[in-house]
Amino acid sequence: FAVTNTVAGCSARFTINNFSKKKSLYMDGMQPLVYSYMDGSGWQTGACSDVMWGQSRMTKKNREPYSCLEFTYTFAFDGDCVFFAYHFPYTYSMIMSVVHRLESPPFRDVVRRRFLRKTLFGIPLVLLLITDWGPDPPPEDLDQMEGVHPALLKPGIVITARQHPGESNASWMCHGLLKFLVSDAEEAVKLRRDFCFHVFPCLNPDGVIHGNYRCSLSGDDLNRQWLEPHPITHPTIHCVKEYIRGLQSNSKGAYACFDFHGHSRRTHIFFYGCSFGEGQLKSYRLQLYPKLVSLLHHDVCYEYCSFKMQRSKASTARCVVFRDLGVEHTYTIEASFYGVAVNPNLDDPSANEPNVFTPQRLGKIGPVMGRAMLTLFRANMSRGPRALRRKKAQSRLLDDSGDEADKSCPSEPEEASEASDAASSDSAEALALDPAELLLTVKRDAELRSAEGGSSGGSDSCPSADNKPKEEQARFRSIVVARVTTSRDAKRKSLKGRPARPKAKRPSSAHRRLYSSQASPTPTLTNIEPKVES
Numbered sequence: 001f002a003v004t005n006t007v008a009g010c011s012a013r014f015t016i017n018n019f020s021k022k023k024s025l026y027m028d029g030m031q032p033l034v035y036s037y038m039d040g041s042g043w044q045t046g047a048c049s050d051v052m053w054g055q056s057r058m059t060k061k062n063r064e065p066y067s068c069l070e071f072t073y074t075f076a077f078d079g080d081c082v083f084f085a086y087h088f089p090y091t092y093s094m095i096m097s098v099v100h101r102l103e104s105p106p107f108r109d110v111v112r113r114r115f116l117r118k119t120l121f122g123i124p125l126v127l128l129l130i131t132d133w134g135p136d137p138p139p140e141d142l143d144q145m146e147g148v149h150p151a152l153l154k155p156g157i158v159i160t161a162r163q164h165p166g167e168s169n170a171s172w173m174c175h176g177l178l179k180f181l182v183s184d185a186e187e188a189v190k191l192r193r194d195f196c197f198h199v200f201p202c203l204n205p206d207g208v209i210h211g212n213y214r215c216s217l218s219g220d221d222l223n224r225q226w227l228e229p230h231p232i233t234h235p236t237i238h239c240v241k242e243y244i245r246g247l248q249s250n251s252k253g254a255y256a257c258f259d260f261h262g263h264s265r266r267t268h269i270f271f272y273g274c275s276f277g278e279g280q281l282k283s284y285r286l287q288l289y290p291k292l293v294s295l296l297h298h299d300v301c302y303e304y305c306s307f308k309m310q311r312s313k314a315s316t317a318r319c320v321v322f323r324d325l326g327v328e329h330t331y332t333i334e335a336s337f338y339g340v341a342v343n344p345n346l347d348d349p350s351a352n353e354p355n356v357f358t359p360q361r362l363g364k365i366g367p368v369m370g371r372a373m374l375t376l377f378r379a380n381m382s383r384g385p386r387a388l389r390r391k392k393a394q395s396r397l398l399d400d401s402g403d404e405a406d407k408s409c410p411s412e413p414e415e416a417s418e419a420s421d422a423a424s425s426d427s428a429e430a431l432a433l434d435p436a437e438l439l440l441t442v443k444r445d446a447e448l449r450s451a452e453g454g455s456s457g458g459s460d461s462c463p464s465a466d467n468k469p470k471e472e473q474a475r476f477r478s479i480v481v482a483r484v485t486t487s488r489d490a491k492r493k494s495l496k497g498r499p500a501r502p503k504a505k506r507p508s509s510a511h512r513r514l515y516s517s518q519a520s521p522t523p524t525l526t527n528i529e530p531k532v533e534s
Helices: 092-102 168-181 186-194 205-210 235-249 281-285 288-296 317-323 349-355 359-363 365-382 390-397 425-431 435-451 470-474 488-494 509-516
Strands: 011-019 033-036 049-059 065-074 082-085 111-118 124-130 156-160 196-200 254-263 269-272 329-336
Touching: 011 049, 092 111, 092 124, 092 168, 092 205, 111 235, 124 168, 124 235, 156 235, 168 186, 168 196, 168 254, 168 329, 168 359, 168 365, 186 365, 196 235, 235 254, 235 317, 254 317, 254 365, 269 288, 281 435, 288 329, 288 365, 288 435, 317 329, 329 365, 359 365
Parallel strands: 156 196, 156 254, 254 329
Antiparallel strands: 011 065, 033 082, 049 065, 111 124, 124 196, 269 329
């Protein structure tokens, strides 16, 4: 939000009352971000004082109190416009500016764009297809092409982001991965040659445009609707689920799925994965990729990774894509809203600046993920589905001699602006690990974690407030589709058993243009930087 018509030297105390979670990283030193037009220094942390997270006077229906955030800011200029944000913004206008940039040279040689189903607000779902199209590239408009292009029959890797619209750090990580995949780096060229990347940069454009934190325009958490998504109230989730199902009908199918998210109560970047059952060898194989990424990048914490599939998460994208659609390598990548460490000195907000996640730092996960894909996924595909030589792996897993000690995480790789310069000598050592040795390390980590009582699993261990019965969720839906362009019988069948809802007018075209044109200032990245409108 923004404050205008400011007075220099005036201090304002802000109180946001209706947070649902009892704990937050604001308790550990995280600060709201501030942007002043007249200052011109960009988004800044540490500009607020007396930041407090505590119990609110407002209560929920069950009489449980909400949490509130309080902070003070002193305005430095008269007549200034000052923005406040939870995290570095990544608006829908910025998403579309990146999409349009990728459609122009030199990126359009490897990128094709499609518009799929429209949302409740009439916004089309964007799909980016990134691969090596070969000597006979398809037309720019894939809908005009007859048949299926051979490049689309490669093993697919699906990438999604912004199911929760307030998690803008998810878009910054996805931005870094996109930037790497379209680059001239040797690893990116090899990945495009062997895989086709299906990227959905924004699954909840309605929520992003309207400023929601977690829900869509229908009032639903989209990451709890994957089990039975409704084609009208959850059109993007229904479309993407059917799209992945269609990929699975291909002979090579979808090989992996990555879903980017943000986390409000933990530090670092970490993974949530799936499991075939505790103690099974194929379950340990699914943990190889997060383990390798943690060895390549010091911002990724393997100790925070969780591979449990709780009942409360049965309707999330991760569990549904794994169980119902059969994509084994399915991961949720969570990035902290704060950084890699809490502030040891809460009285000095600047003490923790080296550990805070910035857009540039979040984007560096992209090249790391790409190199890990090249090491594990490409090798597995080239050697068949049983790539890890079962006999060799099992013999090492059963060997208790302990001569292969667990390797500690190497030091931070060298920072570089170009994706091709992301490698370092330390990470090269991790890439040289034999898959069977890495599997042995993963097994030992799992056994140690089980002996210590297991990982808490972050948000998985504390189900969010939106895990309610469908009857209770239906009462909170605020907007529905007033007109369905199907026959009367089909409409009755699709809405059978659903509670009656008040009719709502469809937003006008002028209303849509007003919201879609709004954008807030943001830092920029090179190569495919988002374009910011005034």
